[in-house]
Amino acid sequence: MSMRQMELEVLRYDPEQDEAPRFQNYSVPCVDDWAILDALNYVKENIDTTLAYRWSCHMMVCGSCGMMVNGEPSLTCKTFIRDLPDHVRIEPLENFPIERDLVVVLDDVMEKLRMAKPFIIRKDPPPEDQEFTQSRAALYKFKQYTMCVNCMCCYAACPQYALDSSFIGPAVLALAHRYNLDSRDQGKAERLNLLADHDGVWECSFVGACSEVCPKSVDPAAAVQQMKIDGAKEWWKQKLGGGKS
Amino acid sequence: MSRQPYIRPVSKTTWYMRNGRYRKYMLREVTCLLVGVYSFLTIWVLATLASGSPESWNALLASQQTPAMIGFHAFALIYFLIYQSFDWFKLAPKAMPVQLGEKKLPDRYIIIAHYVAWAVVSLFVFWLAGVI
Numbered sequence A: 001m002s003m004r005q006m007e008l009e010v011l012r013y014d015p016e017q018d019e020a021p022r023f024q025n026y027s028v029p030c031v032d033d034w035a036i037l038d039a040l041n042y043v044k045e046n047i048d049t050t051l052a053y054r055w056s057c058h059m060m061v062c063g064s065c066g067m068m069v070n071g072e073p074s075l076t077c078k079t080f081i082r083d084l085p086d087h088v089r090i091e092p093l094e095n096f097p098i099e100r101d102l103v104v105v106l107d108d109v110m111e112k113l114r115m116a117k118p119f120i121i122r123k124d125p126p127p128e129d130q131e132f133t134q135s136r137a138a139l140y141k142f143k144q145y146t147m148c149v150n151c152m153c154c155y156a157a158c159p160q161y162a163l164d165s166s167f168i169g170p171a172v173l174a175l176a177h178r179y180n181l182d183s184r185d186q187g188k189a190e191r192l193n194l195l196a197d198h199d200g201v202w203e204c205s206f207v208g209a210c211s212e213v214c215p216k217s218v219d220p221a222a223a224v225q226q227m228k229i230d231g232a233k234e235w236w237k238q239k240l241g242g243g244k245s
Numbered sequence B: 001m002s003r004q005p006y007i008r009p010v011s012k013t014t015w016y017m018r019n020g021r022y023r024k025y026m027l028r029e030v031t032c033l034l035v036g037v038y039s040f041l042t043i044w045v046l047a048t049l050a051s052g053s054p055e056s057w058n059a060l061l062a063s064q065q066t067p068a069m070i071g072f073h074a075f076a077l078i079y080f081l082i083y084q085s086f087d088w089f090k091l092a093p094k095a096m097p098v099q100l101g102e103k104k105l106p107d108r109y110i111i112i113a114h115y116v117a118w119a120v121v122s123l124f125v126f127w128l129a130g131v132i
Helices: A036-047 A107-115 A136-140 A143-147 A153-157 A159-163 A170-180 A188-195 A209-213 A220-241 B020-029 B031-051 B054-063 B067-095 B107-128
Strands: A003-012 A022-031 A066-069 A072-075 A087-091 A098-100
Touching: A003 A036, A022 A036, A036 A087, A066 A153, A072 A153, A072 A209, A107 A170, A143 A170, A153 A170, A153 A209, A170 A188, A170 A220, A188 A220, A209 A220, A209 B020, A220 B067, B020 B031, B020 B067, B031 B054, B031 B067, B067 B107
Parallel strands: A003 A087
Antiparallel strands: A003 A022, A066 A072, A066 A087
C-alpha cells in the first residue's frame, strides 16, 4: 500500500471559545485508498481528539458525513485521497449554521421534511388481506428518488437556499416527488398544495448544482422541474374543475 | 455547554463568483437581457409595420444593417441565444423523462427530438418569411 503525506486544512469552531471559525492544519500520513473520512478518523484518533464531525456507516448509506471538500459538497466516505491533491480543505456543509467544527445544524431541513408528507397517503383503504402489489414499471418511476440518504450535500450546493433559507430545498422536494410518483399513493394534490408554491418548487431557478453534487445520483433538480409541471397541471385542474383531485 | 451556532455570511451580490457552476448559470440567465432587447425590437418592427409608412420601414431596415447592429445580432444569436438553447435542450430530459415500460428512454433521444422540433419550426419561419 502506498502512503502519502496529506495536508488537511480543517475548519474549526468552538462556540465556547471562538467568535468565528478558523482553520487548523493537520499533516496526515494517508494510505492511497483511504477516503477523506479515514483521514479525519486518523486525526481524531492520533492527533487531535477534540475535532468534531459526524459519521456512522462509512458506506454511503447513513448520509452523515457530508462536508465541503475543496469547496465541493461531498460525502467524505466516498471522496478518495487518490483523487485529491496533497492539500485538502475540509469545511462543514455550506448554507447551514455551524454547531461545532465540521458539525452543522440541520434543524431547518428536519422541519421541512414534515412538509413533504413522506409517507403513503390513501383516500381509499388499501386492499385487505392481500399484498398491495406494484409492478416493476411503476417502481422504476420513482426508484431513483428513494436513493436519497439525506446527506444534505444538495442544500450546500444550492445558491437559492443560500440566499433564502425559506426555500424548501432539493432533497425534501425530491422526497415529496418520490411519493407523488408512487402508484399506491393518493396524496399528490395535498403535497402539491403545500410544495408547488413560492417557497417550494417555484423558488428553484434550475441551477442544477444539487444534481451535480448528489453522491447517490438522485437528481433532485429533475424532481423539482417535474413537480413544477405537476403543480401547474394541478393548479389548472383545481381552477377548471372547481375542486381538488 | 452553550449552543452558539455560527452562521456564515452569504453575499447577495457576489454569490455567483463562488464557483464555476454558478458563473455558468449566471451566463445562461443573463441572456434574458438579450431576450428583452429582442422583445423591444419586435414591438418596434410591429409598430413600424402598423404605421404603414414605407419611409419608416426603410429607416428601420437601414438601422439594423450597420456593422455595429449586424455585430450585435450575430453576437446575440450565435453566442447567447444558441448557448441558452443548447443548455435548455440538455436539461429537457430532466423535466420530461419518458419511461417505456420498465425502461427509461435515453436522454439523448429527448434532446435530439428538441433539436428536430427546433429545426422544423425554424424552417417553417424561414418559409413564412420567404427566405426558402
